[in-house]
Amino acid sequence: MAETGNARIKVTGKNLEVTPALREYSEKKVRKLFKFFRGGEVRAEVLLSVQRDMHIAELTVYLNGILLRSESRTSDMYASIDEAVDRVEQQLRKHKTRIQRRLQESVRKDAVPVIQMAEAEEAEEFTPAVVRTKRFAMKPMSVEEAIMQMELLGHDFFVFVHSDSETINVVYRRRDGNYGLIEPE
Structure with a gap:
């Protein structure tokens, strides 16, 4: 090293x-x-x-x-x-x-809309398998930091611990180019 x-x-x-x-x-x-x-x-x-x-x-x-x-x-x-x-x-x-x-620029915390998850559609006769598991440490961060990290990694979603609520949240890129936030109730 x-x-x-x-x-x-x-x-x-x-x-x-x-x-x-x-x-x-x-x-x-x-x-x-x-x-x-x-x-x-x-x-x-x-x-x-x-x-x-x-x-x-x-x-x-x-x-x-x-x-x-x-x-x-x-x-x-x-x-x-x-x-x-x-x-x-x-x-x-x-x-x-x-x-x-x-x-x-000043970034407003509410710039990322909260998106409700839609009801899941019934799965076809296909049994998916978990082919890869990733483990990583999560540091608390704001929604804006999570979006920046997601963009840096080139991913479509990013799981993080929200610094305000200390709950696990997910930000994701929507088809329209905006971002969504999934947070627990």
Whole structure:
């Protein structure tokens, strides 16, 4: 694990031995992202793996409660690392722009409409299976922060703990481009 100031970089392999050259290259590329961080603790994890003929680089960056993640699959491991780092850099630029905009404009808490969940339609003769389970720590945040996190991750929904009510809520992107909020009664 490499450490630079407040930043730590961990490079691991899954069914792959990480060579010193791959480790050094990964650390060098990820270190370039640190120009975006001022203060606070930063942690980056790089997971390298090979599946069939695809070289996969997964990059996760933790920055003061914000999670940035990217994955790249190419036929060359170095290209996968480059692409994964570039994607996180794009997310960081987007995040920085949003924060600057947010400081310039006042954001009203009621900007996100509360959406009632519609009654579920009867399922067809299909038995869905849970194919993936994700576990993650949730820090309390506002609706606006949850929307920003959802956008950074490129997801259509985001589960979070609301900082005011301390209940689990879900924000989601609607087809009309607006956002919805699901909160318990």
